[in-house]
Amino acid sequence: MENFLQQLINGLTLGSIYGLIAIGYTMVFGIIGMVNFAHGDVFMLSAFIALLVFLILTQLVGLAYPPLAFLIVLLAAMAFTGLWSWAIERVAYRPLRGSFRLAPLISAIGMSILLSNFVQVAQGPRNKTVPPMFTDLIRLTDGPLSVTLSYKQILIMAVTAALLLGFWFLVQKTALGRAQRACSQDRKMAALLGVDVDRTISLTFVIGAALAAVAGALYILYYGVVNFSDGFTPGVKAFTAAVLGGIGSLPGAVIGGLLIGLIETFWAAYFSSDYKDVAAFSVLAVTLVFMPSGLLGRPEVEKV
Amino acid sequence: MAAPTAPPRSRLQTALGDAGFAALVTFGLSFPLLAFRTEQDMQNRLVVEPRWSWSLAAVLAIFCARLLAGLIQDWRARALAIPGALVAIYGGSLALGPSFSAGALTACAGLVLLALAFPLDARLRQAPAPAARSEGSDRSRLFALGGVLALFLFPFVMLTLLGPAGSLKWINNYGVQILIYVMLGWGLNIVVGLAGLLDLGYVAFYAVGAYSYALLSTTFGISFWLCLPLAGILAAFWGVILGFPVLRLRGDYLAIVTMAFGEIIRIVLINWTDFSNGYAGISSIPRVTFFGVPFTANEDGFAALFGLEFTPIHRTIFLYFLILCLALLTNAVTLRLRRLPIGRAWEALREDEIACRSLGVNTVNTKLTAFALGAMFGGFAGAFFAVRQNFVSPESFTFIESATILAIVVLGGMGSQVGVALAAVAMIGGTEILRELDFLKHIFGGSFDPAQYRMLIFGLAMVVMMIWKPRGLISTRAPSIFLKHKRAVAGSLVREGHG
Numbered sequence: 001m002e003n004f005l006q007q008l009i010n011g012l013t014l015g016s017i018y019g020l021i022a023i024g025y026t027m028v029f030g031i032i033g034m035v036n037f038a039h040g041d042v043f044m045l046s047a048f049i050a051l052l053v054f055l056i057l058t059q060l061v062g063l064a065y066p067p068l069a070f071l072i073v074l075l076a077a078m079a080f081t082g083l084w085s086w087a088i089e090r091v092a093y094r095p096l097r098g099s100f101r102l103a104p105l106i107s108a109i110g111m112s113i114l115l116s117n118f119v120q121v122a123q124g125p126r127n128k129t130v131p132p133m134f135t136d137l138i139r140l141t142d143g144p145l146s147v148t149l150s151y152k153q154i155l156i157m158a159v160t161a162a163l164l165l166g167f168w169f170l171v172q173k174t175a176l177g178r179a180q181r182a183c184s185q186d187r188k189m190a191a192l193l194g195v196d197v198d199r200t201i202s203l204t205f206v207i208g209a210a211l212a213a214v215a216g217a218l219y220i221l222y223y224g225v226v227n228f229s230d231g232f233t234p235g236v237k238a239f240t241a242a243v244l245g246g247i248g249s250l251p252g253a254v255i256g257g258l259l260i261g262l263i264e265t266f267w268a269a270y271f272s273s274d275y276k277d278v279a280a281f282s283v284l285a286v287t288l289v290f291m292p293s294g295l296l297g298r299p300e301v302e303k304v
Numbered sequence: 305m306a307a308p309t310a311p312p313r314s315r316l317q318t319a320l321g322d323a324g325f326a327a328l329v330t331f332g333l334s335f336p337l338l339a340f341r342t343e344q345d346m347q348n349r350l351v352v353e354p355r356w357s358w359s360l361a362a363v364l365a366i367f368c369a370r371l372l373a374g375l376i377q378d379w380r381a382r383a384l385a386i387p388g389a390l391v392a393i394y395g396g397s398l399a400l401g402p403s404f405s406a407g408a409l410t411a412c413a414g415l416v417l418l419a420l421a422f423p424l425d426a427r428l429r430q431a432p433a434p435a436a437r438s439e440g441s442d443r444s445r446l447f448a449l450g451g452v453l454a455l456f457l458f459p460f461v462m463l464t465l466l467g468p469a470g471s472l473k474w475i476n477n478y479g480v481q482i483l484i485y486v487m488l489g490w491g492l493n494i495v496v497g498l499a500g501l502l503d504l505g506y507v508a509f510y511a512v513g514a515y516s517y518a519l520l521s522t523t524f525g526i527s528f529w530l531c532l533p534l535a536g537i538l539a540a541f542w543g544v545i546l547g548f549p550v551l552r553l554r555g556d557y558l559a560i561v562t563m564a565f566g567e568i569i570r571i572v573l574i575n576w577t578d579f580s581n582g583y584a585g586i587s588s589i590p591r592v593t594f595f596g597v598p599f600t601a602n603e604d605g606f607a608a609l610f611g612l613e614f615t616p617i618h619r620t621i622f623l624y625f626l627i628l629c630l631a632l633l634t635n636a637v638t639l640r641l642r643r644l645p646i647g648r649a650w651e652a653l654r655e656d657e658i659a660c661r662s663l664g665v666n667t668v669n670t671k672l673t674a675f676a677l678g679a680m681f682g683g684f685a686g687a688f689f690a691v692r693q694n695f696v697s698p699e700s701f702t703f704i705e706s707a708t709i710l711a712i713v714v715l716g717g718m719g720s721q722v723g724v725a726l727a728a729v730a731m732i733g734g735t736e737i738l739r740e741l742d743f744l745k746h747i748f749g750g751s752f753d754p755a756q757y758r759m760l761i762f763g764l765a766m767v768v769m770m771i772w773k774p775r776g777l778i779s780t781r782a783p784s785i786f787l788k789h790k791r792a793v794a795g796s797l798v799r800e801g802h803g
Binding site for chain 2: 034035045048049051052053055056059060076080083084087091092095096099100101102103104105106107109110111112113114115117118119120121122123124126128129130131232236239240243274275277278281282284285288289292
């Protein structure tokens with residue numbers, strides 16, 4: 001029982017990170033029907049940006065108060081990663097909009113290779129480690145196998161929840177969110193009714209990247225280490241989460257993320273940690289084959 | 305009364321504005337990642353140090369490139385001007401810093417290129433656009449025949465020009481390496497180009513073929529010539545097994561699931577150490593023989609049998625012809641199949657699956673045969689890979705390989721055999737040439753490692769080529785069947801990747 005509770009906490013923490021990345025996939029797919037293959041590498045890039053900003057703050061500026069530093073790191077990572085994503089969309093995807101369907105996919109794969117190798121060249125191939133922060137533990141139960149909840153786990157889940165609330169408000173209540181939903185339903189009609197489609201799509205990429213940047217900052221806080229090749233696997237798992245929740249559905253992405261985090265953690269705990277990636281990939285295949293519209297997605301109907 | 309309008313901005317003003325904006329964005333992009341670097345100090349702690357020179361260089365390069373792209377219209381003149389400007393800037397910075405003479409020389413060379421670009425642009429702008437050439441089928445057939453002849457002569461030409469030691473690199477790194485990817489591209493072309501099934505896990509079948517030969521030969525001592533068909537059959541079998549669950553999926557979803565299958569196979573190969581020896585891989589796989597005659601210096605070896613002096617290049621040349629024949633076999637089978645009912649069913653399926661079903665095409669069998677045949681050629685290529693390297697490990701079968709092969713097919717123009725071959729030469733030959741850039745060390749200093757930039761440039765090339773030619777190098781396609789006249793079909797009229 002203690003083990004189960006502990007794994008539940010770990011799984012929810014990991015799932016929060018996947019959920020944040022998954023929103024970026026699901027929004028972009030919803031609005032332009034494209035799998036943004038480079039999104040996982042944008043996440044990795046954001047982790048590096050967060051790491052660098054943190055080091056600049058603590059070493060060059062001399063900021064010693066961790067919560068403030070963490071807040072600045074989050075905001076800076078969101079801003080710079082958003083800019084990166086905006087530039088990527090502008091350079092690599094926008095010229096191909098309306099072109100035939102494989103071209104943006106190949107361009108996105110090229111972008112993914114480009115980003116990971118750019119980080120390798122700019123920052124070196126070695127693992128980057130930061131000292132652990134917010135390490136205090138809360139003991140929930142006493143005993144030989146005590147269940148613990150660390151401050152950073154609380155922080156990760158709290159930040160995720162707060163962001164999702166703000167994000168939900170953005171999509172449901174603001175003009176931008178309305179334009180976004182209109183574009184994902186019918187892009188041509190939205191354009192006819194005066195929605196600036198290009199701007200909406202750009203902002204969708206920026207928002208998705210900003211959420212991935214939070215995930216990146218939380219990732220480096222949680223694991224304390226990042227490498228230039230760390231984008232691919234979390235990227236695929238987050239995409240799995242988006243598919244499991246029903247691609248195009250925002251609550252679905254979060255639920256899918258939490259589920260993938262739980263599945264992976266429990267699989268690693270009770271079966272085999274070597275094959276935990278296989279578990280996530282198998283969930284992807286099984287979902288797509290047996291339940292292509294996911295948990296909350298709308299079924300795809302083809303009209304002839 | 306017309307309202308007074310602002311005078312239209314001149315081209316220079318527009319270009320300067322755009323370039324300034326691009327430079328500003330580049331500065332933002334480069335701020336944490338290029339402008340600072342992290343180092344491990346003595347206590348193994350990360351220390352951050354400013355490195356503004358990199359950021360400045362990136363901003364300056366983007367500013368110049370964007371400015372020139374705004375001023376120069378023709379892409380050929382741009383291709384001359386932008387590298388010229390970058391070389392000039394680099395030369396200038398070199399002249400101010402370490403070595404004046406070399407820097408000044410480089411800067412002058414760059415400026416000459418830059419100066420040449422402007423008159424070239426003016427002339428090209430006046431010249432009328434060349435009339436679209438119609439590709440006669442006779443000419444393209446002649447081109448293909450000439451190409452095949454050149455491929456057969458290539459090793460001998462290299463041998464006479466460079467001698468056994470010098471030509472080894474060219475035949476092995478360029479000839480064999482490129483031909484492997486040509487074959488993989490042609491194999492995947494059956495699945496993606498003909499049947500329209502987007503497969504991002506093709507490397508799985510390549511791995512199945514390679515491990516089939518590796519395991520069968522090291523465990524049971526079965527010879528390569530028996531293993532080659534077995535590897536193809538096993539890969540085709542896996543093609544059916546992995547193809548069966550994804551029959552209902554289309555487009556991007558299919559791509560993602562096949563990618564997941566490819567990764568699953570790789571993870572299993574890594575972790576199932578009893579079977580595949582894990583990360584360590586399988587080494588000392590038997591080398592290729594000349595139909596039973598080994599390529600050794602012994603008296604029963606190939607050289608002694610034919611009365612030649614022994615050199616290791618014989619084996620390389622034999623491998624070259626082996627992969628050439630395998631690739632040509634793939635091509636011949638594909639071209640034949642396109643005319644058979646099954647080939648027509650593939651192409652019909654690519655265009656419209658619902659219409660196919662309505663007309664009674666068995667889509668299950670059609671899709672599975674495409675998967676199986678594509679996988680079979682991947683398996684042949686895998687067995688060849690194992691016998692060439694004498695060593696296989698899961699490292700060789702990463703997702704990047706699948707992406708490369710798919711990029712070759714899409715860049716080649718989906719369904720065009722010549723296009724796929726040209727794309728393989730461009731992508732693989734290009735990245736191999738990047739290994740040869742050691743001379744850049746003399747220019748940029750000893751610490752500069754060009755190999756580091758290989759994959760960076762590879763990714764960039766994928767993006768640039770897609771933007772330049774989204775429909776691939778050869779975007780028209782010859783119809784497989786026709787009424788009276790054979791007309792090339794523009795790629796934009798073909799619905800692709802919906803299967």
